[in-house]
Structure formats: C-alpha cells, structure tokens
Amino acid sequence: MTTAFSEHDNASGFSSPSATLRRRHILDLDDFSKDEIELVFKTGDAMLEVLGRKIKQVPTLRGKIIANFFIEPSTRTRSSFELAAKHLGASTISLDTAKSSMLKGESFINTLHTLQNLGADTIVIRHPQAGAPYLAAREIRSSILNAGDGWHAHPSQSLLDLYTIRQCLGNLEGLKVTIVGDIKHSRVARSNIWGMNAMGIKITLCAPYTLLPRHLDGFVSNSHLAPIVVTTNMEEALRGADVIMLLRLQGERQESGLLPSIREYVRLYQLTEQRLSLAKPGALVLHPGPINEDIEITPEIASGAQSVIDKQISNGVAIRMALLYLITGGNHAE
Amino acid sequence: MSQALFIKGGCLVDPSRGINRIGNLLVLGDSIVYEGEGVPEMPQDTLILPANNMIVCPGFIDLHCHLREPGFENKETIATGIAAAARGGYSTICCMPNTDPPIDSGAIVEYVTRKAAQESSVHVLPVGCITRGRKGLELADMDELARAGVIAFSDDGASVTNSQLMCHAMDYSRALGVPIVSHCEDTTLSNNGVMHEGWVSTMLGLKGIPSAAEEIMLARDLILAELTHAKLHVAHVSTQGSVDLLRQAKEKGLPVTAEVTPHHLTLTEESVIGKQPFCLRQLRQHASSREEKELIPLFYNSNAKVSPPLRTAEDIEHLIIGLREGVIDAIATDHAPHTLADKNCDMDKAAFGISGFETALGCLMSLVHSNQLSISLLISKLTCEPAKIIGRGSELGTLKEGSRANITIFDPDSEWEVDGQNFVSRGKNTPFHGYSLKGKVMATIINGRIAYRDSSLPLPKPFSATKNKERGEDKK
Numbered sequence: 001m002t003t004a005f006s007e008h009d010n011a012s013g014f015s016s017p018s019a020t021l022r023r024r025h026i027l028d029l030d031d032f033s034k035d036e037i038e039l040v041f042k043t044g045d046a047m048l049e050v051l052g053r054k055i056k057q058v059p060t061l062r063g064k065i066i067a068n069f070f071i072e073p074s075t076r077t078r079s080s081f082e083l084a085a086k087h088l089g090a091s092t093i094s095l096d097t098a099k100s101s102m103l104k105g106e107s108f109i110n111t112l113h114t115l116q117n118l119g120a121d122t123i124v125i126r127h128p129q130a131g132a133p134y135l136a137a138r139e140i141r142s143s144i145l146n147a148g149d150g151w152h153a154h155p156s157q158s159l160l161d162l163y164t165i166r167q168c169l170g171n172l173e174g175l176k177v178t179i180v181g182d183i184k185h186s187r188v189a190r191s192n193i194w195g196m197n198a199m200g201i202k203i204t205l206c207a208p209y210t211l212l213p214r215h216l217d218g219f220v221s222n223s224h225l226a227p228i229v230v231t232t233n234m235e236e237a238l239r240g241a242d243v244i245m246l247l248r249l250q251g252e253r254q255e256s257g258l259l260p261s262i263r264e265y266v267r268l269y270q271l272t273e274q275r276l277s278l279a280k281p282g283a284l285v286l287h288p289g290p291i292n293e294d295i296e297i298t299p300e301i302a303s304g305a306q307s308v309i310d311k312q313i314s315n316g317v318a319i320r321m322a323l324l325y326l327i328t329g330g331n332h333a334e
Numbered sequence: 335m336s337q338a339l340f341i342k343g344g345c346l347v348d349p350s351r352g353i354n355r356i357g358n359l360l361v362l363g364d365s366i367v368y369e370g371e372g373v374p375e376m377p378q379d380t381l382i383l384p385a386n387n388m389i390v391c392p393g394f395i396d397l398h399c400h401l402r403e404p405g406f407e408n409k410e411t412i413a414t415g416i417a418a419a420a421r422g423g424y425s426t427i428c429c430m431p432n433t434d435p436p437i438d439s440g441a442i443v444e445y446v447t448r449k450a451a452q453e454s455s456v457h458v459l460p461v462g463c464i465t466r467g468r469k470g471l472e473l474a475d476m477d478e479l480a481r482a483g484v485i486a487f488s489d490d491g492a493s494v495t496n497s498q499l500m501c502h503a504m505d506y507s508r509a510l511g512v513p514i515v516s517h518c519e520d521t522t523l524s525n526n527g528v529m530h531e532g533w534v535s536t537m538l539g540l541k542g543i544p545s546a547a548e549e550i551m552l553a554r555d556l557i558l559a560e561l562t563h564a565k566l567h568v569a570h571v572s573t574q575g576s577v578d579l580l581r582q583a584k585e586k587g588l589p590v591t592a593e594v595t596p597h598h599l600t601l602t603e604e605s606v607i608g609k610q611p612f613c614l615r616q617l618r619q620h621a622s623s624r625e626e627k628e629l630i631p632l633f634y635n636s637n638a639k640v641s642p643p644l645r646t647a648e649d650i651e652h653l654i655i656g657l658r659e660g661v662i663d664a665i666a667t668d669h670a671p672h673t674l675a676d677k678n679c680d681m682d683k684a685a686f687g688i689s690g691f692e693t694a695l696g697c698l699m700s701l702v703h704s705n706q707l708s709i710s711l712l713i714s715k716l717t718c719e720p721a722k723i724i725g726r727g728s729e730l731g732t733l734k735e736g737s738r739a740n741i742t743i744f745d746p747d748s749e750w751e752v753d754g755q756n757f758v759s760r761g762k763n764t765p766f767h768g769y770s771l772k773g774k775v776m777a778t779i780i781n782g783r784i785a786y787r788d789s790s791l792p793l794p795k796p797f798s799a800t801k802n803k804e805r806g807e808d809k810k
C-alpha cells in the first residue's frame with residue numbers, strides 16, 4: 001500500500017538514518033561534532049534520493065509549520081529553505097519584512113512571538129545582525145535555524161559546501177581547502193572554519209589584511225582549533241589546494257577604505273586559469289553566490305569543468321531538507 | 335535634628351588619615367563628633383548600632399553615574415537612582431549631563447539639584463556639558479554652569495572630536511577651577527563597534543572597538559592638558575595602553591586624574607559569551623526559567639555591552655597595577671541604567687551600559703578577597719581620592735571628628751547572589767546576574783541619618799532602652 005503522499009510505505013517516506021540530532025536549534029557549527037555532521041550528510045543522501053523522484057515530496061513534516069523569517073534580502077537561501085519545507089510536506093509561513101508589520105515598528109522579538117503563537121515549530125531566521133538567532137532561541141520555544149546572521153554564521157551553507165566537497169572528492173579528512181576573499185565580513189567563512197575543523201580539513205585563508213580579522217590567532221587558540229594558514233599571497237594559497245572557495249566581494253568594501261580599488265583586488269585575488277593551475281589537478285571551485293563575475297572569478301571558471309557552483313545550489317535543498325527534518329521531525333518537541 | 339547615633343565596635347577604615355582599627359563613632363546631628371576607641375558622653379536617646387565584624391568607612395563618592403532625569407525617566411529617575419546609590423553605599427554621586435535636555439545651562443543644573451534635594455538622601459553633584467547640547471560644536475556656558483554648581487565638565491558618552499574646541503574648553507575651564515572629564519573615544523576607530531576588538535568579536539562576527547580608539551583620544555587629551563595646564567580627569571579607563579599613557583603624564587607632573595569602573599576591573603570580553611571571570615563565582619545561568627533556555631550558550635550577552643567595552647585579563651591586571659601605583663586615582667561606577675527593551679535586542683541595537691550602583695562594592699571586594707587590592711586602598715579609591723578630584727577633600731571622604739556624618743557600613747564577608755530583578759534602580763541591566771558576590775553594604779548614613787539599612791541589620795536600639803533594661807536586670 002502507498003499513501004497519497006509517498007512512494008514508499010514507511011513513516012518518513014525515505015530511508016532515514018536512525019539517529020537524530022540531539023539539539024533543538026541550529027545556530028552555528030561551533031559545537032557540531034564530526035558524527036553530527038556525518039548524520040546531516042547521511043540524511044542529505046536520503047533527501048537527494050527524494051529529489052531524484054518524479055514526485056519530489058514526502059509527508060515527513062506534514063502538519064508541521066515552518067516559518068521563514070528573512071530580515072535581509074536573499075534569493076537562493078530563502079527559496080532553498082522554502083522548497084525544502086515544501087518537499088517535506090510542511091506548512092510554511094514566509095515573512096517578507098518589506099511587507100510585514102516590522103515596517104510598522106513591530107520589534108524582532110514581538111514578531112518572533114507572533115510566529116510562535118501562529119504555531120511555528122521551526123523558524124528559519126536570516127538577520128543582518130550577528131547573534132539575532134541566539135536572542136530568538138532564548139526568547140521563544142520554537143526551534144531556530146540560523147540562515148545567516150550578520151558576519152557571524154551560516155551553518156546550512158557550510159554544511160552544503162562540505163556535502164558538495166564530500167560528494168565530489170569522497171573523504172574530507174586531510175583535504176586542503178583555500179578560502180579566498182572577504183574573510184573578515186563573511187559568515188560563510190566563519191561557519192566553514194568550524195565545520196572544516198571538525199572534519200579534519202586543513203584550512204588556508206587568503207585575503208589582504210584589511211579583509212582578515214585582526215585577532216584570528218587568538219580565536220584559533222582560544223577555540224582549540226587546528227592551526228589555520230593565513231596568507232595575503234593568492235599564488236601561495238592555491239598551491240596544492242584540493243578545494244578553492246571564493247567569497248563574494250561587497251562593493252562597499254572599497255567605499256569604506258578597506259581596498260584601494262576593485263581593479264587592484266581583481267589583479268591580486270581573482271581566480272584565473274593561470275592561478276587555478278597552481279592548485280591540484282581537478283581541484284574544486286566553490287562560491288556561495290551570488291557571484292560578481294569578473295571580480296572574484298572569471299566567468300569561464302565559474303561555468304567551467306572544475307566549478308561545482310551549480311551542485312552547491314541543488315545540494316542546498318537536500319541539506320536544508322535534512323536540517324529541517326532533523327530538528328523539526330525529531331523527538332525534541334514536547 | 336536627627337537622633338544621635340553611636341556606631342559601636344566596627345573596624346574603622348579611614349584612608350584619609352591612614353586609620354584602620356576597631357573603634358566607635360558618635361554622630362550628633364549631621365556631624366561626626368567622636369571617633370575613637372572609648373565611649374564618649376552621649377544623649378539619653380542615642381541609637382546604638384552594633385557594627386562588630388563590619389567595616390565602617392567614609393560614605394562612598396561616585397564620580398560618574400547616569401541618573402537619566404530629565405528625559406529618560408523610564409530608565410531611571412533621580413529618586414530611584416539615589417535609592418540605588420544609597421543601597422550601594424554611596425553618599426555622594428556625580429551625575430553625567432547626557433540627559434534630555436542635557437545639563438548645559440544653569441536652569442537644568444538647578445532642576446537636578448532641587449529634585450535630588452527633595453529625597454534628602456544621597457548628595458547629587460551634577461556634571462555640566464562641555465559643549466552646548468553635547469553636540470561638540472560650540473562651548474556651553476561654562477561659567478554659568480560652574481556658578482550653578484557643576485563639579486566638572488564632560489560630554490560623556492561622546493568625545494569632543496574637534497581638537498581645537500577641546501583645547502578651548504580646557505583653556506576656559508582653568509579660570510573656573512573645575513576639571514574637564516574626558517570620555518576618550520576616537521569614533522572613527524570605534525566606528526559603531528559593539529564590543530572589544532579581540533578573539534571573541536572575531537568569533538562572534540561582531541564589530542570590534544580596538545583599544546587604540548581609547549588610547550589615541552587619551553593621548554590627545556593628555557597633550558592638550560600639558561599645553562593648557564587645565565585640570566583633566568579621565569573617565570572609565572579600560573586598557574593597558576591607557577594606564578601607560580597616564581603613568582607617563584603623571585611622571586611629567588601633569589594635573590591629571592583618572593578613574594576605572596568595577597566592571598572593567600572584574601569582567602572581560604568573554605562576558606559577551608557568558609564566561610565567568612576568574613575572581614567571581616557564577617551560581618546559575620543567566621535568567622532562565624524554561625529548561626531549554628539553559629541549553630543555549632549566553633552568546634551575544636547584551637548586558638555585557640558597555641562603553642568602553644570590557645577588555646582582556648591582561649588589561650585588568652594593568653588596571654589593578656594602576657590603582658596600586660596611584661596612576662588611577664578613583665573607582666567610579668559609570669552606573670548606566672537601561673530598560674529591558676533597550677537591552678533585550680541584538681548586540682548592534684542594544685544600548686551601552688551597566689546598572690552598577692548595587693553591585694559595585696560586592697564585585698570590588700572580590701579583588702580584596704583574592705589579595706589583589708588591600709581594603710584600605712580600595713576604600714581610598716571610593717572615598718578620599720574622589721573627594722580630592724572634585725575639590726572637596728577637606729569635607730568629604732573622611733571620618734574626622736567635626737566632619738559631615740557620611741558613613742558607609744559594610745560586611746566584607748557576607749555572601750549574596752545578584753538578582754537584577756531585585757535592584758531598586760530601574761535599570762536591571764547587569765552582567766553580574768546570577769553571580770555570587772562576597773561583601774555587602776549594611777547601612778549608609780548620610781548627614782547623620784540612616785539613608786539605607788540592609789534588612790539583615792537589626793534596627794538600632796536607643797541607648798536609654800538598653801540602659802533601662804540593664805537597670806531592670808540589676809534590680810532583680
């Protein structure tokens with residue numbers, strides 16, 4: 001027998017791993033263990049299988065309410081989360097702050113209470129200020145999934161990055177990953193430092209000093225992370241890399257005096273064919289998007305054979321389905 | 335005239351005269367009339383206040399607090415601020431002019447002074463603005479302010495960024511004999527930062543305020559003080575580099591003084607991630623009735639957001655050395671009450687400031703209990719040293735016979751747990767919530783009256799009653 005909603009005759013509609021995440025919220029990867037990340041990957045595999053079906057929906061989260069609360073413009077993360085919730089059969093609320101009553105002066109916290117009272121089991125939050133999801137998690141009972149907070153964290157992005165690398169290269173342990181660009185203002189870089197460290201990846205950061213946090217050493221030692229290589233020289237950073245991750249350069253960095261000019265940045269840090277050849281043959285190229293073509297990367301490389309940027313986007317839906325399942329479908333709800 | 339009061343058997347600590355011994359005090363009217371080891375003649379109805387195992391010292395003087403009135407009465411009023419100060423052992427407080435309207439005219443000074451006098455409790459000495467409206471554009475009417483009674487000039491909360499204007503302010507202040515209090519912050523460097531620029535801000539992705547933002551402005555103001563010979567007092571020093579700059583200036587003999595706050599002496603940047611400092615003990619997690627709340631680390635703790643920001647353990651070490659060497663003259667609370675709404679938001683939006691009156695002594699005593707400061711040094715930084723800075727060294731901050739009876743009595747060993755909700759201040763914003771502090775104010779006597787008495791301290795009994803009782807027993 002099959003139900004109207006699933007192709008398989010089991011409760012979840014897919015072959016889910018038996019373990020669940022022992023956490024209510026996903027705020028950052030700073031406290032994720034290797035095992036937990038592996039569990040997300042395994043769940044992601046099952047979700048990818050669902051996405052390969054003709055009918056891309058399972059009833060796993062039917063009757064659950066997932067709210068997307070985005071207080072910052074976002075295309076791919078937002079649509080990725082919305083789609084993920086729908087594929088799992090959840091009811092969704094999407095709060096567009098341009099239209100919501102936050103414009104009328106309703107506070108962040110009041111809006112959270114409204115969403116909670118509307119019955120949201122999980123609230124996916126994107127916020128321009130670092131730490132807002134922590135405030136939310138302390139304030140209300142719904143599960144909070146951080147979809148990016150200021151310069152701080154973007155855990156689902158990091159997990160989909162790691163998942164994509166694992167999919168292409170197999171084992172993550174011992175890989176050399178070079179992250180190039182505006183590290184200082186990047187939540188993607190911060191979450192990836194935690195995630196990659198947990199998975200035994202060797203990290204190299206490359207940027208001009210104005211785009212690197214000044215107290216990186218103290219952060220690494222106080223957080224007991226494996227050493228991180230930091231260099232301002234792109235050629236040096238790329239040599240022997242298994243993976244190159246580029247970050248988006250915001251135009252405002254030049255305006256605020258952190259860079260002399262975009263032109264100079266391009267000359268020093270753009271990923272060109274010549275520079276790419278310094279990395280290992282077949283090294284992967286990742287970019288969290290949206291891409292500034294002809295700034296951090298040439299269009300040829302962005303759409304070239306070594307680029308996995310498209311894969312990141314499709315894997316993003318599977319990983320976000322996995323995360324929503326693991327915190328909304330698990331056993332934490334009262 | 336209030337009833338006579340005999341404070342008996344306490345440990346008298348009066349650094350203004352180098353006194354630290356067991357003794358008695360007799361207060362008649364608003365003055366101390368006897369200080370010593372014996373029992374003087376006293377009126378029949380004298381109240382007896384036994385102070386065994388307690389420290390009896392001059393009333394604390396706070397050079398730096400925010401009473402918020404007029405303009406921000408939802409954060410604090412003069413009345414609630416005074417009540418909180420009395421509870422913290424303070425008998426004299428200097429309030430900053432960042433009110434609305436700011437204290438930049440004689441009329442506002444009078445308003446604040448009159449409101450404060452209605453409480454007939456803690457003495458409130460207003461600080462006037464350096465610039466009109468605290469806008470940093472033109473000088474306030476400094477002579478009018480001085481005549482109205484301000485004890486210092488400051489645009490606290492903001493630096494006077496225009497160096498020429500600051501230079502003029504210092505020049506003009508010389509004739510008035512009133513110090514300039516500088517809030518040192520190069521705003522182009524602090525640039526909307528919300529915490530110390532260090533490893534924690536790096537981890538949390540928060541905009542940092544580098545130590546250099548304070549030190550650069552301090553260096554400028556010290557140079558201007560040397561140029562103008564004006565009296566300069568530096569507010570809330572927070573970095574090692576600032577201590578070094580001040581030491582150099584003092585070695586040159588400049589008329590410069592400085593203060594540090596209790597929170598900068600005990601807390602570090604790690605308070606923003608809810609980590610407890612080395613010398614204080616945390617009893618429980620931050621406000622949490624619900625179970626799941628406790629699973630969330632106290633990251634982005636906006637109650638630890640303060641200007642200047644909480645720095646590092648090394649900075650604390652040098653601030654303490656600065657106190658011991660006399661490079662830093664006084665300890666001031668920078669009591670900065672805020673509403674829950676001001677604080678219960680993300681770090682970028684949260685207001686700067688800590689409600690500090692009611693935890694000051696308890697947290698400072700941790701430095702005494704951990705042998706980093708001696709009790710007399712601590713008390714000097716709370717009493718006679720600040721009195722000198724505001725030119726009241728002869729009348730305030732002393733237990734000398736004949737002086738005004740402003741006395742603080744505290745139990746150095748009493749342990750208590752901080753609960754922000756129990757503050758009498760309207761500002762419940764404290765990073766010490768849930769901490770255990772050792773050292774508690776038992777009574778604050780102002781102008782000979784008991785302005786505050788801890789509930790655990792028995793009501794003082796009249797002398798005659800005790801005597802009558804004794805006589806009664808004799809008759810049996």
